[in-house]
Amino acid sequence: MRAVRLSYAETWPQQHVHAIRSAYGQTPWFIHYIDDIEAVLLNKYERLVDLQLATIHLAMRWLKLTTEIFVAERYVEGSEIRMGKGGVGPVDYLTPAEERFPIIDLRAGFHPKRPLPPEVTPMPPYTQIFADRHGFQPRLSVIDLVCNCGP
Numbered sequence: 596m597r598a599v600r601l602s603y604a605e606t607w608p609q610q611h612v613h614a615i616r617s618a619y620g621q622t623p624w625f626i627h628y629i630d631d632i633e634a635v636l637l638n639k640y641e642r643l644v645d646l647q648l649a650t651i652h653l654a655m656r657w658l659k660l661t662t663e664i665f666v667a668e669r670y671v672e673g674s675e676i677r678m679g680k681g682g683v684g685p686v687d688y689l690t691p692a693e694e695r696f697p698i699i700d701l702r703a704g705f706h707p708k709r710p711l712p713p714e715v716t717p718m719p720p721y722t723q724i725f726a727d728r729h730g731f732q733p734r735l736s737v738i739d740l741v742c743n744c745g746p
Contacts, residue, residue: 599643622742
């Protein structure tokens, strides 16, 4: 994913902003979040990973989460990660104990058609703009949560 570059030959950022405005423009807190959304989506990123990290950091700021995010050079498997002078990456037999840190790997656990992993507490129902017609729709997005519920 680090090598995937973004193309701006099409107007996809503006299309995304328009779709978000259409879907959430009538929500109670939309006006408080749209400037942040536009700032992230309309910024020109060179790589997909940079856009993804910007959206993650924005969501974490909105949710007041202080978890650190580490980007490894290679795919990390197992229950430990190496963090040390050489950077972040997979653990091998040469990794000293002081550079080994436990992780809960939830990458494969999140899928819209499967239940949440047991380590993750589901969000209780909250008021959504179209709930009168569609009922509560769980697990939509952080944008849905903050635009409907606020800070």
